[in-house]
Amino acid sequence: MIYSFLDNHALINHLINSGVLRSSRITEAxxxxxxxxxxxxxxxADIYGDYPLQIGYGQTISQPTTVAFMLEMLQAKKGDKVLDIGSGSGWTTALLAYIVGEKGMVIGLERVPHLVRFxxxxLKxxxxxxxxxxxxGNRLGIAGQKFDRILVSAAADEFPVELxxxxxxxxxxxxxxxxxxxxxxxxENEKLDVIEHYGFSFVPLIFEE
Incomplete structure (x- = not known):
């Protein structure tokens, strides 16, 4: 079912009532x-539609339900250093900047030059x-840096170990x-604990080796 709302308050109420938006800090964001x-x-007219919106160059601003779901999984905290890959419109970068607060840091990465400017x-x-x-750049992420949280908003064909x-x-x-x-x-032992959530659709993740 497709939902569209008149304002941000109504959209947030929908996300809360559907159970996808739960944490107080993320709700504040x-x-x-x-x-x-x-x-x-x-x-x-569809700014607050609970579905993706085209922003040009084959890219979208993600569905609010999906954004809330992923941020709840990510659970960034105040003071965290976060990498936001596929920042697109800048919406997730801004949400994360609010969540991590002044002592945290968020770096958004985007491949499409027009969308970098957009x-x-x-964000300004x-x-x-x-x-x-x-x-x-031509490699995924930022080599030589370490992050507390990494969010990717485009779909990889296979899990990228370099991240x-x-x-x-x-x-x-x-x-x-x-x-x-x-x-x-x-x-702690560098082992990766992976939980898989099925049933999502994203634009493809584009990068070159």
């Missing part, structure tokens, strides 16, 4: 970072000092792989 600022056309312009509306969007290498011990990676979302936690 949705309340304070409005989807209307990331769709490119604030006059369109995401940066949208919130004046976050703890977030930035960068042009992605697990960029995860701190005790950290968590949430990534679509095919029709699944993988919830990956790195344990």
């Amino acid at each position: 949705f309340e304070n970072v409005d989807r209307i600022d990331f769709v490119g056309d604030a006059g369109r 995401g940066r312009d949208n 509306k919130y004046k976050f000092k703890n977030a930035e969007i960068m042009q992605a 697990a290498d960029q995860l701190k011990v005790g950290g968590k990676l949430v990534i679509p792989v095919g029709d699944y979302i993988f919830e990956v936690t790195k344990k």
Whole structure:
């Protein structure tokens, strides 16, 4: 069933009532970072539709239910260093910036140059000092850095081990792989604990070796 709402408050109530939005800090982020600022056309009628919206170049701003579901899995905390791969419109980067707070840091990565600029312009509306969007290179993630949390908003064909290498011990990676979302936690012995959630559709993850 397709749901569309008149404002952000109604959308958030839907996400809470459906059980997908549960944590107080993530709920606050949705309340304070409005989807209307990331769709490119604030006059369109379906801004608060609970479905993906096209933002150009074959990319979308994700369905709010899916975004809430993935952020609940990710469980970023205040002070965390987070990598947001496939930042697109900048909406998830901004939500994460609110969640991790001033002592945290969020780096958004985007391959499409137009969307890098689009995401940066949208992010500026919130004046976050703890977030930035960068042009992605030819490798996945940022080699040589470690993150507490990694969120990927596009689907890989297979699980990219190189992202697990960029995860701190005790950290968590949430990534679509095919029709699944993988919830990956790195344990003390570097072992990966993986939970698979089935039934999702994402634009493909594009990168080159």
